[in-house]
Amino acid sequence: MSRITVPTVTLAHGGGGKAMKDLIDDVFVAAFDNALLAPLDDQARIALSALASHGDRLAFATDAFVVDPVFFPGGDIGTLAVCGTVNDLAVGGAVPLHLACAVIIEEGVAIETLRRVADSMAASARAAGVTIIAGDTKVVPKGACDKLFVTTTGIGVIRSGLELGAQLARPGDVVLVNGMLGDHGAAVLMARGDLALDAPIASDCAPLHGLIAGLLAAAPGTRFMRDATRGGVATVLNEIALAARVGVEIDEARTPLRETVRSMCEILGLDPLYLANEGKLVAVVPAPQADGALAALRGHALGADAAIIGRITDGPPGRVTMRTIVGGRRVVDMLVGEQLPRIC
């Protein structure tokens, strides 16, 4: 393997020749380094018996990442790409095992940028207990993409007997989150730098498989989990209400919000319930197991600020409502398009 000496990616690095091989070897394979990746064939091969030892169903998920900026406080597109797919698997009750990644690179991106992103992916994969076992890179002309787009696809295995689903939520069940809401959305918005605001907000990007394992052990009757990414907690709650044909009521005073995020939302006219999270989930748990679930979440480093924020009701099906801090009640609907700041 020869080390890349040029400072930036050119179209030659996507040409299928030696430059491309150097880029893949020196940047990605060096960082991801594992036995299943090592043969560098067109496919990674996994023994079925190794998968079957974890359970009886395969979970399979894919996610594309186009975040701007590529680097932000608390993470970068690499951490996001690994944690995002790991969490999509884990909230389904799966043990995440392997990822594949495809990277689309705009010519002119610094090799150093790619190294940083690949290192982040490798570190996040280690933290999540998964290996990146297959991949692909493409280089496109300037302007055909914005710096770097990453897609990850993952597989995991669900243990026998575990059944989760939004449609399983029942009136009386309790709704929990594992901590402060909206950090990721706020951090990325801030990192874009076009707001004349400066606040120390870091993304909450983290793999949730460990936290989830603890939750499922403490509350085996858990009905449903979903990571509250784009669209935030409000969107997940609406998805639950629609799927289970139930009402959901949350209590504004009990939704955990960081002071800086709350202030930023006040200034920009944003609703933190719709801000993206990358290390937060919504869980629906039968009431008798709620205390155990809360204790399990709070006992994990990624759940210290966990809270019970509401409950499933027999209210109008599909309707999410919020008891506001002054005691009023309002509907929390799905967002229309992008969340836009109001002007006055």
Add this chain to the structure above:
Amino acid sequence: MKYLDEFRDRATAEALIDEIGALAERIDAAARRPIQLMEVCGGHTHAIFRYGIGDLLPKRIELVHGPGCPVCVLPMGRIDDCVAIAERPEVVLATFGDAMRVPGSRKSLLQAKADGADVRTVYSPMDALALARRLPERQVVFFALGFETTMPATALTILEAARDGIENFSVFCNHVTIVPTIKAILDSPDLQIDGFLGPGHVSMVIGTAPYDFIARHYRKPLVVAGFEPLDVLQSIWMVLRQILDGRAEVENQYARVVREGGNRAALEAITTVYELREFFEWRGLGSIDHSGIRIRVSFARFDAERRFAVPGARIADPQACQCGEVLKGVIKPWQCKLFGSACTPQDPIGALMVSSEGACAAYYQYGGAGSPEDRP
């Protein structure tokens, strides 16, 4: 948050609601008519829905959501003009996010952007001026809209551009002024409003004196209100108190921000840069005399309407649309034939469905689209 949480205290809110209930009981019980209060400002509309305040008030009190959402009241013709400017190859159009989705007769700015126009979201007119400095080879046009709240910032930006001799910056001016609009509503024959919550941010600029005619001439109470839940509740209490006492005065609940004489520096910037238009078209309300402002001739080179030929066509509001009646409190949003069916926030027909400060969008989003019984 310091200085904010004390205006959101639940126990205080509950005590205020009890007192509001007691006052409402005593007001002209024989008439048995609902007491209609109009909040003029879209910021109040948003706060009322955001905190579920309508849900807390006695049933007898009806809040009518007034014309104070500057995005909502823009007529289609003006959006068409803006799209035409944005579609010029040399132009970068800078706008507040809210204005992106307002439907024109052909397309919205969001659609124009998707079709290739260079439309960028900014958070202040100064951001647009910075864009002009950064892109000297392009023509940067700021889509200015809003009441007196946002007028001074646009005026100061134009003054700075003039001082620094920035040649590639101009403003498509759609600022409107609140007082003639309140007057138009008061002159409407089907008016039922018993009292007003006056706009807090506008009043910070213009002061409270411009509302005196509402109390004197029309004998309606007006309380200039802040935007936190307790501000709104206290202001409602103050209006009811006036009604009960048979008073019609301009009172200032938002004294921590609003001065009687307004903000002199802001007013000076406004009068330096702008002059009144003879009339301006409002979506839902039609043409209102002296309700719009334009850039003075002395700053003509910063006026996008002069710099670029705009079509300037008048486009009538959609026929079935009942925004005007909603604005005047004659009907509730969900009583409009189009509400929630043909007209939704995803695909708005009427102005009030466009921005989260519009009454219909607020009802749709925060009040749900179910039966009228479970409205806030």
